[in-house]
Amino acid sequence: MENPIIDTKPFTVNLNGDVLQVTVHLIGHNIIYRIVFPDNRPELKLFRAKGIENPKFWTSIPENLARIKETEAVGQLIFDHYNPPVLLKK
Amino acid sequence: MCYYNGQKVTHAEFIMLKDLEKKVASYDFLSTDLHDGFVYGNIAALMPIPGKKDFEIVQMEWGFIPDTWFGKPLDTREKVDRWRRGYKDPSGKFIPGITTLNAIGEEMLLKNKIYRSSALERRCLVLSSGFFEWRHHFPLNKRTGEPVKTSLKIPHYITVKDAPYFFMAGIYKPWTDKETGETVNTVSIVTTAALEGHLMAKVHNTKMRMPTILNEDLAWEWLFNPISEERITEIAATQFPSERMQACTIAKDFKEQLEPAKPFIYEDLPMIESVL
Numbered sequence: 372m373e374n375p376i377i378d379t380k381p382f383t384v385n386l387n388g389d390v391l392q393v394t395v396h397l398i399g400h401n402i403i404y405r406i407v408f409p410d411n412r413p414e415l416k417l418f419r420a421k422g423i424e425n426p427k428f429w430t431s432i433p434e435n436l437a438r439i440k441e442t443e444a445v446g447q448l449i450f451d452h453y454n455p456p457v458l459l460k461k
Numbered sequence: 462m463c464y465y466n467g468q469k470v471t472h473a474e475f476i477m478l479k480d481l482e483k484k485v486a487s488y489d490f491l492s493t494d495l496h497d498g499f500v501y502g503n504i505a506a507l508m509p510i511p512g513k514k515d516f517e518i519v520q521m522e523w524g525f526i527p528d529t530w531f532g533k534p535l536d537t538r539e540k541v542d543r544w545r546r547g548y549k550d551p552s553g554k555f556i557p558g559i560t561t562l563n564a565i566g567e568e569m570l571l572k573n574k575i576y577r578s579s580a581l582e583r584r585c586l587v588l589s590s591g592f593f594e595w596r597h598h599f600p601l602n603k604r605t606g607e608p609v610k611t612s613l614k615i616p617h618y619i620t621v622k623d624a625p626y627f628f629m630a631g632i633y634k635p636w637t638d639k640e641t642g643e644t645v646n647t648v649s650i651v652t653t654a655a656l657e658g659h660l661m662a663k664v665h666n667t668k669m670r671m672p673t674i675l676n677e678d679l680a681w682e683w684l685f686n687p688i689s690e691e692r693i694t695e696i697a698a699t700q701f702p703s704e705r706m707q708a709c710t711i712a713k714d715f716k717e718q719l720e721p722a723k724p725f726i727y728e729d730l731p732m733i734e735s736v737l
Contacts, residue, residue, distance in 0.1 A: 396488065397518065397520055398484050401484075403481075403485060403488075418478075420466075420468070420470065421470065421471075421474050422470055422474075423468075423469040423470060423471060424468070425468060430466040430468065430478070431466065432482055433482045433486075434465055434466035434478075435466070436466065436467060439467055
């Protein structure tokens with residue numbers, strides 16, 4: 372089972388030497404990751420959406436085509452942070 | 462077929478993402494993750510999906526709202542607020558508020574309890590990474606050597622060792638505001654006695670109560686299985702192993718702290734192990 376990630380503790384990830392602050396928010400039924408950068412870059416809000424060709428993909432909310440690579444890279448770091456998954460095993 | 466951020470998504474997913482955009486735009490990201498029950502905020506809970514051995518993660522309003530209270534409908538926010546916080550009746554007498562943040566596990570199935578139908582039919586799991594409780598400490602009077610009569614209230618933060626989150630037994634009930642038509646699920650966290658010797662009996666040393674924390678097997682059974690009244694009461698009384706829990710003292714003004722759960726050492730406060 373892919374981990375839906377429900378631990379809401381903030382954490383950090385390291386993107387190419389930059390330490391990014393990640394906070395987890397439950398909005399409606401959806402989990403949003405707010406990413407704060409150490410420099411002047413605007414923060415990102417990331418979500419794991421369902422695609423047709425890719426069963427799951429990371430996207431920013433709202434969508435931002437200029438930051439797709441950044442979104443995917445940070446999303447992978449978030450996924451790695453929670454790996455291995457921890458949730459009800461059954 | 463639609464595209465979102467360069468990816469092909471279904472029409473339904475696209476609508477959901479657009480809806481999520483609106484919610485994100487109006488969400489207060491600067492609020493902390495501290496849940497103070499007395500402000501009746503929302504907490505994350507696992508709710509079973511009817512007919513499936515699956516669940517969804519939802520937000521519920523902490524503070525169970527029954528349909529009526531002594532025959533009078535609680536069908537608007539104004540009525541609920543008065544009922545929760547207390548009010549003055551026409552003669553000026555203050556009528557105290559009713560707290561439903563917690564449901565006493567040993568009593569919730571009694572015939573006259575507002576929680577009964579929810580305990581039978583609407584059980585859920587409240588997600589927690591830790592919770593707060595106060596320990597009453599009676600320091601010795603320096604002159605007489607006797608314990609003082611008025612205790613010091615020392616807040617503690619309690620967690621489960623090596624667990625980023627854990628499950629508390631909950632029961633919920635949908636409530637609709639008659640004026641706006643809005644429906645929310647309201648939830649109460651089930652509590653049980655903290656037996657003598659348990660960490661929580663040492664921390665919550667006046668009331669000797671604690672939330673019913675469930676391991677994964679019991680959480681699964683609580684959430685999905687059709688279980689008898691006896692079994693519900695039995696699970697509600699679960700004593701989560703004391704040795705798997707830990708408590709640390711935190712600052713008295715922790716609610717105003719950026720990190721409410723940050724340990725804070727009090728001088729002259731006996732270690733928790735030596736209290737009993």
